Amino acid sequence: MTVQTPGLIATPKPRHAPALRLRRLQEISLGYLLLAPALIILIVFEILPIFYGVGISMCDWKTGAALGVEGWQRWIAPCVSFIGIDSYTRAFTDPAMWHSLLVTATYSLISVPVQLGLGLLLAYLLFQKVRGQQAFRVLFFMPYITSTVASAAIWAFLYNPDKGLINSILTRFGVPEIRWLSDTTGIFQVLLKPAGVDLPSGLEGPSIAMLALIIYTTWVFVGYDITIFLAGLGNIPAELYDAAKVDGASGWTLFRHITFPLLSPTTFFLLMLTVIGTFKAFNHIWVMTQGGPGDATTTASIYIFKQLFQLNRYGYSAALSFILFFIILILTVFQNRFAGRRVVYD
Amino acid sequence: MNRDKLKSQLTNLGIHAILISGALFMVFPFAWMILGSLQTFHETTLGTFLPEQPMWSNYYDAIVAMNGAKPCVFDPAAPLDILTREKGCMIVRYFFNTMVMGLGTVLGVLTTGTLAGYAFARMNFPGRETLFKLLLATMMIPGELTLIPNYVFMVWFPTPESWIATALNLPNAEPHNWIDTYYALIIPWIATVFSIFLFRQFFRGIPNELFDAALLDGATHSRFLISVVLPLSKPVLITSALLTFLGSWNALMWPMLVTNSPEMRPIQVGLRSLITEAGTQTQLLLAGATVTIIPIIILYLFLQRWFVEGISNVGIRG
Numbered sequence: 001m002t003v004q005t006p007g008l009i010a011t012p013k014p015r016h017a018p019a020l021r022l023r024r025l026q027e028i029s030l031g032y033l034l035l036a037p038a039l040i041i042l043i044v045f046e047i048l049p050i051f052y053g054v055g056i057s058m059c060d061w062k063t064g065a066a067l068g069v070e071g072w073q074r075w076i077a078p079c080v081s082f083i084g085i086d087s088y089t090r091a092f093t094d095p096a097m098w099h100s101l102l103v104t105a106t107y108s109l110i111s112v113p114v115q116l117g118l119g120l121l122l123a124y125l126l127f128q129k130v131r132g133q134q135a136f137r138v139l140f141f142m143p144y145i146t147s148t149v150a151s152a153a154i155w156a157f158l159y160n161p162d163k164g165l166i167n168s169i170l171t172r173f174g175v176p177e178i179r180w181l182s183d184t185t186g187i188f189q190v191l192l193k194p195a196g197v198d199l200p201s202g203l204e205g206p207s208i209a210m211l212a213l214i215i216y217t218t219w220v221f222v223g224y225d226i227t228i229f230l231a232g233l234g235n236i237p238a239e240l241y242d243a244a245k246v247d248g249a250s251g252w253t254l255f256r257h258i259t260f261p262l263l264s265p266t267t268f269f270l271l272m273l274t275v276i277g278t279f280k281a282f283n284h285i286w287v288m289t290q291g292g293p294g295d296a297t298t299t300a301s302i303y304i305f306k307q308l309f310q311l312n313r314y315g316y317s318a319a320l321s322f323i324l325f326f327i328i329l330i331l332t333v334f335q336n337r338f339a340g341r342r343v344v345y346d
Numbered sequence: 347m348n349r350d351k352l353k354s355q356l357t358n359l360g361i362h363a364i365l366i367s368g369a370l371f372m373v374f375p376f377a378w379m380i381l382g383s384l385q386t387f388h389e390t391t392l393g394t395f396l397p398e399q400p401m402w403s404n405y406y407d408a409i410v411a412m413n414g415a416k417p418c419v420f421d422p423a424a425p426l427d428i429l430t431r432e433k434g435c436m437i438v439r440y441f442f443n444t445m446v447m448g449l450g451t452v453l454g455v456l457t458t459g460t461l462a463g464y465a466f467a468r469m470n471f472p473g474r475e476t477l478f479k480l481l482l483a484t485m486m487i488p489g490e491l492t493l494i495p496n497y498v499f500m501v502w503f504p505t506p507e508s509w510i511a512t513a514l515n516l517p518n519a520e521p522h523n524w525i526d527t528y529y530a531l532i533i534p535w536i537a538t539v540f541s542i543f544l545f546r547q548f549f550r551g552i553p554n555e556l557f558d559a560a561l562l563d564g565a566t567h568s569r570f571l572i573s574v575v576l577p578l579s580k581p582v583l584i585t586s587a588l589l590t591f592l593g594s595w596n597a598l599m600w601p602m603l604v605t606n607s608p609e610m611r612p613i614q615v616g617l618r619s620l621i622t623e624a625g626t627q628t629q630l631l632l633a634g635a636t637v638t639i640i641p642i643i644i645l646y647l648f649l650q651r652w653f654v655e656g657i658s659n660v661g662i663r664g
Contacts, residue, residue, distance in 0.1 A: 031471035038462035041537035049495030168393035321491035
């Protein structure tokens with residue numbers, strides 16, 4: 001008698017076949033049964049809304065409102081006027097939409113490297129077995145668990161031009177007062193102003209308000225990146241470092257040739273997460289600037305939300321959401337194709 | 347040799363200098379919040395750092411401001427009155443609502459996450475990978491898109507008790523929708539792709555040998571899940587519970603949308619309205635912010651290992 005190994009299940013003897021088929025059937029049905037609770041919730045509250053959203057985006061809801069439907073029913077009023085893809089074509093010719101995408105891209109292009117760079121630096125330093133590592137870790141992570149409402153209130157106070165602490169420190173060093181959350185001047189312009197340079201509007205760079213927003217969101221999220229980087233660093237075998245040290249490598253060389261390549265799966269994962277996160281970013285921007293001043297920090301999400309709740313353009317905002325969704329999807333696929341290929345898996 | 351020692355000490359000093367400045371940047375806003383919450387109104391307008399004399403009364407004032415300018419009373423004879431708007435204290439009610447919402451959501455997420463995570467990690471059925479990828483793709487959907495349809499669902503859905511009552515034709519039965527109920531605050535959130543992902547990753551890490559051994563003993567999947575997998579899953583259960591609870595605690599937009607009466611609002615919505623009402627009274631809104639942050643920070647300090655572990659797990663095996 002040989003001991004039956006699980007491998008034998010895959011290649012059964014014929015006379016066991018009916019029993020095994022029953023077992024297989026049981027497994028399939030149990031699988032779906034276990035999935036059912038989660039799937040029902042996700043289908044109702046994630047998938048169905050998407051189809052509903054398609055419907056909404058192809059309707060002219062303003063007409064529905066004109067019919068005198070009021071209260072919540074205006075949101076489910078029958079689609080009185082089917083307009084097909086009009087909302088989508090309109091979106092592509094809407095300068096405000098393009099502007100919001102530009103703001104989103106700016107926000108993402110600055111936030112992502114700053115967050116990941118700072119996260120990697122701090123994680124790498126923490127990983128050098130420094131004293132108080134645990135305490136540092138706890139402190140770095142604290143902003144991430146703080147509610148957006150509370151942290152935005154604190155930061156709005158910090159940024160306050162007249163009574164905020166940031167300005168009262170800066171003025172002590174002779175820096176002129178900065179109107180953090182309400183200044184749309186580009187930062188390059190601000191930096192070059194003392195030299196008497198006036199930049200054309202295209203080259204002014206991201207606005208002061210955008211910079212303030214990025215500092216704030218970096219404060220919120222960098223602890224999360226540090227935590228994941230630390231886990232990734234812990235996964236690199238110590239023998240590799242020891243071997244390289246025997247060969248005389250140290251400091252930057254070690255980081256460049258061992259840490260960085262072996263950390264690439266973690267970095268890649270965080271990159272994907274942060275890019276998606278910055279493109280979807282809403283809460284922190286909304287409570288901090290509400291997209292202002294003007295439209296300086298109106299990212300795509302903020303623009304969609306404003307269309308929805310301030311202008312009641314349900315169809316249009318649904319169409320915009322789809323466009324944003326596809327942009328995020330394309331970005332993710334693109335990253336998977338190109339960055340993903342360069343990741344070193346051990 | 348001595349030069350090497352000096353060099354390593356200097357490196358150490360440099361590392362600490364960077365880490366400490368990083369930590370200061372992180373902690374500073376919190377310190378500022380607590381110090382600001384203890385200042386007089388006059389001090390807050392001057393950009394003061396240390397209050398001359400801590401104004402602990404700001405906290406009382408903030409709680410009263412949240413309570414519609416009416417002092418909070420606790421009547422030991424009728425302890426539950428504290429949860430009502432007329433006789434009680436709104437901040438207690440807000441915290442109570444947050445707890446109900448948080449615990450309910452956690453319970454749901456753990457159940458759906460364990461079951462679905464196990465199915466995705468350990469079972470073979472057609473469409474498994476496709477289904478999983480589809481779920482991951484839903485993580486990219488911007489929240490604004492699902493907001494309106496979900497709100498409409500809240501208006502459509504009858505609450506189970508009112509539905510049963512009307513179905514049975516009970517007297518006084520009236521259909522009631524999910525608006526202003528705990529259903530709206532809890533049910534849409536009891537399954538998240540993120541926690542399913544977390545559970546799946548964890549379950550995939552359980553050695554195959556355990557599974558094979560159990561299979562040889564004739565154990566079925568459900569037996570294996572209950573008697574082998576679950577006892578091993580303390581880390582993922584705790585982590586997932588914590589992250590879910592954190593999400594509930596900090597939720598703002600959804601509760602604002604689906605609750606109309608203050609009695610159903612969680613603490614963040616309460617804080618938000620305090621901030622709008624307090625206006626320029628910075629010290630009051632900072633006191634309010636402190637009160638809402640402290641409990642979650644304490645929870646975090648006690649359980650930080652689990653927060654970190656869970657988040658790290660996602661990263662490594664992701």
